[in-house]
Amino acid sequence: MLVAETYLGHGEDADLAARLADADPVRVVLSDTERQRSRVRTESTEGEDVGIVVARDLADGDVLETDDGTLLVVELAAIEALVLSFADGDVSPTAALELGHALGNRHWDLAMRDGEALFPVPDTRERMLAAVGDDLPEGVETRFESVPPTTFDDADPDHSHGSDGHSHSHGDDSHSHDEGAHSHTHDHGVRTIDGADR
CATH class of the missing domain: 3.30.70.790 (UreE, C-terminal domain)
Known part of the structure; x- marks a missing residue:
């Protein structure tokens, strides 16, 4: 299971946008309730187990880093x-x-x-x-x-x-x-x- 504990910023930030362009990020879709939790266990859009441990509300386009250096992009369910x-x-x-x-x-x-x-x-x-x-x-x-x-x-x-x-x-x-x-x-x-x- 991937575990994302590091908040990097928003995907539109210039530095992060460049990193994302060169990476193959994992994407997760969170509900309104999930985005406000400090700990979430979910699946990526590809079906991979993902744990998110961050002490902040998450927004659409936020980027996290997993324990193995993989970038994770948050999407919010409408x-x-x-x-x-x-x-x-x-x-x-x-x-x-x-x-x-x-x-x-x-x-x-x-x-x-x-x-x-x-x-x-x-x-x-x-x-x-x-x-x-x-x-x-x-x-x-x-x-x-x-x-x-x-x-x-x-x-x-x-x-x-x-x-x-x-x-x-x-x-x-x-x-x-x-x-x-x-x-x-x-x-x-x-x-x-x-x-x-x-």
């Missing part, structure tokens, strides 16, 4: 997100705040991107839509996207990486809902895709 789009609707500030309070009370991770709110889907699309349906103001459209798990990294300094802003659209499950009112008071952080925290 996760599904519910996207609420405010771009085409005329949502009042009051309705937006009521929605924010209602969804914030659920303690879901949240990322903001150009007039859109993104939430990771913990269960099924149907349950996620049912959970938000009564609170969506008129004109807010919903759809689902596959996004990097780093999209939802928070501002905690223990997190090594922010979002890379890369996403893929899957499906056109767009629709809108009637306005609903639901108000609670909680303090929740918001992660913006461009890396600014509010």
